[in-house]
Amino acid sequence: MKHRGDCNLMKRHQHRFNSVVILAxxxxxxxxxxxxxxxxxxxxxxxxxxxxxxxxxALEKTIAxxxxxxxxxxxxxxxxxxxxxxxxxxxWRALFARHADTIARLIKTFPNxxxxxxxxxxxxxxxxxxxxxxxxxxxxFAPWTNRWSGKxxxxxxxxxxxxxxxxxxxxxxxxxxxxxxxxxNACCVERNIRSRNTDIAINLYSRQYGxxxxxxxxxxxxxxxxxxxxxxxxxxxxxxxxIKSPGELSAPGNRWFVFLETVNxxxxxREYHIFGQPVxxxxxxGVEASExxxxxxxxxSTKAPTARSLQDGADKKIGLIPDIxxxxx
Numbered sequence: 001m002k003h004r005g006d007c008n009l010m011k012r013h014q015h016r017f018n019s020v021v022i023l024a025x026x027x028x029x030x031x032x033x034x035x036x037x038x039x040x041x042x043x044x045x046x047x048x049x050x051x052x053x054x055x056x057x058a059l060e061k062t063i064a065x066x067x068x069x070x071x072x073x074x075x076x077x078x079x080x081x082x083x084x085x086x087x088x089x090x091x092w093r094a095l096f097a098r099h100a101d102t103i104a105r106l107i108k109t110f111p112n113x114x115x116x117x118x119x120x121x122x123x124x125x126x127x128x129x130x131x132x133x134x135x136x137x138x139x140x141f142a143p144w145t146n147r148w149s150g151k152x153x154x155x156x157x158x159x160x161x162x163x164x165x166x167x168x169x170x171x172x173x174x175x176x177x178x179x180x181x182x183x184x185n186a187c188c189v190e191r192n193i194r195s196r197n198t199d200i201a202i203n204l205y206s207r208q209y210g211x212x213x214x215x216x217x218x219x220x221x222x223x224x225x226x227x228x229x230x231x232x233x234x235x236x237x238x239x240x241x242x243i244k245s246p247g248e249l250s251a252p253g254n255r256w257f258v259f260l261e262t263v264n265x266x267x268x269x270r271e272y273h274i275f276g277q278p279v280x281x282x283x284x285x286g287v288e289a290s291e292x293x294x295x296x297x298x299x300x301s302t303k304a305p306t307a308r309s310l311q312d313g314a315d316k317k318i319g320l321i322p323d324i325x326x327x328x329x
Contacts, residue, residue, distance in 0.1 A: 069175035069186045074193050074200055082214040089212055089228050093128055100126035102285040110275045112262045124230045132210045141165050141174045141203050143235050143263045147183055148272050150299035158299060159183045176201035180219060193218055222246055237261045254282050270301035
């Protein structure tokens, strides 16, 4: 038989238990609001489970990322703008073909050009159409497919994603993001464009127009850079581009940038070198000598390094591994 005192004691214990349950529920509702976790998809890319210890408490969060770049309005608009520019690309190639000798000699002054044949460079610029068909069954951009980080010549950190090439309407199209702050994945492109945290780009190949590309810069100022490209060999691309204001894409200009991009997939970690030179091209060809050696970068294949590793170890390759390998973004 239970006494009245026992019943009162049980009621008091039940009341305390209910109070603890209510407080626990309130804590779990209010705490995430007051202390939100900073788990951005660009920090933890892909379908992954992230474990973070905070105040000795292990928390997990699974982040599912939609990796379809071409659902992004920004990429759709860039492809449309690129396609409207295709007739101009054809005129550019004809102009550069007339200066093939000079362009080949200039490239041979660039770093990492020692193993390139000046005659071969001359031929691919003078007769690019001969290469178009041969590239149809070649994944042109595959050697660059990776996450790259390093520094540009002005000291700015760089985080680039060259994603997997897609076949869309008979063309090879590779989406690219370029940020000075972090790797930007497909899920987060629009938000990071609005916050001026990334530039975006596409590399394309088609039988009719060969290798072309487009970069939309947004981080410091809004400019557009149409590109035409030449595959020198399996690890070397030659790009020639022009800087355009968004509202003046059709305005004529005579200043271009010539870039040589080389990738070394045998190095550990893999290396991506880029070297550029501004030139003036009309019926004559002139090199902007005062800017020689001012436009270049060395990047390494890596998962996102810390700011400290970029500051202290980029040149020494410290903190820039593990290496994820080509084609595995």
